[in-house]
Amino acid sequence: MSGIYIHIPFCTEACSYCDFHFSIQMKSKAELVEAIIREAEMRKDFAGGEAVETLYFGGGTPSVLEVPEVEKILQAVYKYFPVDPLAEITFEANPDHLTEEYCVQLRRAGINRLSIGIQSWFDDDLRMMNRRHNAIQGEASIRTARDAGIDNISIDLIYGLPGMDSDRWKHNLDHSFLLDIQHLSAYHLTYEPGTRMYHQLKKERICAVTEEESIGQYYMLLDMAESHGFRQYEISNFCRPGYESKHNSNYWNFRRYLGLGPSAHSYDGKRRSWNIANNRKYVEGIMKGTPEAGEELPGKAERYNEYVMTSLRTVKGINLSDLRERFGGEWEEYFLGAGEKYIVRGQVVKEDGCYRLTREGMMVSDAIISELMKEV
Numbered sequence: 001m002s003g004i005y006i007h008i009p010f011c012t013e014a015c016s017y018c019d020f021h022f023s024i025q026m027k028s029k030a031e032l033v034e035a036i037i038r039e040a041e042m043r044k045d046f047a048g049g050e051a052v053e054t055l056y057f058g059g060g061t062p063s064v065l066e067v068p069e070v071e072k073i074l075q076a077v078y079k080y081f082p083v084d085p086l087a088e089i090t091f092e093a094n095p096d097h098l099t100e101e102y103c104v105q106l107r108r109a110g111i112n113r114l115s116i117g118i119q120s121w122f123d124d125d126l127r128m129m130n131r132r133h134n135a136i137q138g139e140a141s142i143r144t145a146r147d148a149g150i151d152n153i154s155i156d157l158i159y160g161l162p163g164m165d166s167d168r169w170k171h172n173l174d175h176s177f178l179l180d181i182q183h184l185s186a187y188h189l190t191y192e193p194g195t196r197m198y199h200q201l202k203k204e205r206i207c208a209v210t211e212e213e214s215i216g217q218y219y220m221l222l223d224m225a226e227s228h229g230f231r232q233y234e235i236s237n238f239c240r241p242g243y244e245s246k247h248n249s250n251y252w253n254f255r256r257y258l259g260l261g262p263s264a265h266s267y268d269g270k271r272r273s274w275n276i277a278n279n280r281k282y283v284e285g286i287m288k289g290t291p292e293a294g295e296e297l298p299g300k301a302e303r304y305n306e307y308v309m310t311s312l313r314t315v316k317g318i319n320l321s322d323l324r325e326r327f328g329g330e331w332e333e334y335f336l337g338a339g340e341k342y343i344v345r346g347q348v349v350k351e352d353g354c355y356r357l358t359r360e361g362m363m364v365s366d367a368i369i370s371e372l373m374k375e376v
């Protein structure tokens with residue numbers, strides 16, 4: 001058993017780009033914590049006795065929880081599952097929640113990895129994104145967490161923002177690498193339907209960056225990460241040696257995982273299932289016996305598609321003999337046939353029996369991956 005993901009579906013306010021599942025109505029927070037604890041009990045056999053190696057509080061914003069609420073959830077997880085004493089326990093947090101006391105108590109509760117949503121070091125970007133923190137608070141939150149003894153800190157940045165040119169992105173990277181962080185997740189802005197930024201774009205109140213600018217910013221990210229000793233291990237993820245996120249790496253290695261909370265997904269090695277993405281209906285579902293909204297037993301084509309999509313996003317890429325072992329020679333041939341043109345174009349390269357995206361390929365990864373997939 002690899003890990004348990006716990007979705008905390010609340011945020012203080014909506015950021016203008018985000019379409020994750022969250023509510024800004026905190027009234028039901030206590031009730032939801034109880035429901036998550038109940039779900040942990042209901043699904044206690046999921047691990048089948050295998051040790052749980054990682055726990056991950058994601059959101060939404062886990063840092064809207066009071067520390068006793070975090071402790072309650074952790075106690076339930078430890079009660080119902082055999083958690084490895086050295087488990088990586090990650091907690092996503094917004095900078096404005098990270099006071100000294102909160103960090104010290106989180107550390108005491110067992111949190112040993114923090115993922116902080118910095119997004120940008122420019123206050124005007126942060127205002128545009130409707131973030132609640134400013135750059136000074138962002139920097140202070142990293143120092144505070146560090147001083148509290150949390151020595152594995154990741155930050156999130158977003159590039160390709162409207163008005164962001166290479167100089168501003170360079171400043172964001174320069175500033176981040178000066179700080180005591182071990183891990184960086186950097187995402188290109190996507191305009192998600194239903195978000196404020198999506199509407200602003202449609203109404204031409206904001207302007208998307210050009211493709212050339214996007215490519216330039218991604219290459220700058222790769223170059224600067226490397227020159228500061230950060231290893232890229234996935235399209236959007238970089239770390240100092242030894243600080244890869246174990247939780248995400250387990251997803252990418254197709255290990256089993258359990259998701260607790262509204263909208264959380266689970267995979268038991270055969271069956272995929274997902275919980276309803278609605279806080280009230282989730283609580284009702286728990287009371288009635290299941291919060292699940294759907295399930296599937298992926299067939300070979302679905303499993304192959306997921307394998308290609310996930311593996312190609314990692315810098316290791318696809319190991320051909322592993323692909324053959326999992327899916328057989330026919331699928332290996334399909335992959336090689338469909339992949340050939342990307343090798344010719346220099347977007348995919350073969351090294352030590354593995355096919356991986358080159359820099360040029362990473363820029364257009366979605367298009368390449370969808371062409372390599374099989375029709376289901």
Ligand SMILES: C[S@@+](CC[C@H](N)C(=O)[O-])C[C@H]1O[C@@H](n2cnc3c(N)ncnc32)[C@H](O)[C@@H]1O
Pocket residue numbers: 017018019020058059060061062092093094095116117118119156157158187188189190191192
């Ligand atoms: C669940 S949030 C992180 C936790 C916390 N709520 C926060 O905002 O700091 C996950 C991350 O996904 C990224 N993200 C969300 N929506 C995005 C979008 N539309 N484009 C690019 N990055 C996005 C942000 O960097 C964000 O920090």
Ligand code: SF4
Pocket residue numbers: 010011012013014015018019020022059060061094117
């Ligand atoms: S980015 Fe984080 S804080 Fe902002 S709305 Fe999304 S989950 Fe909430």
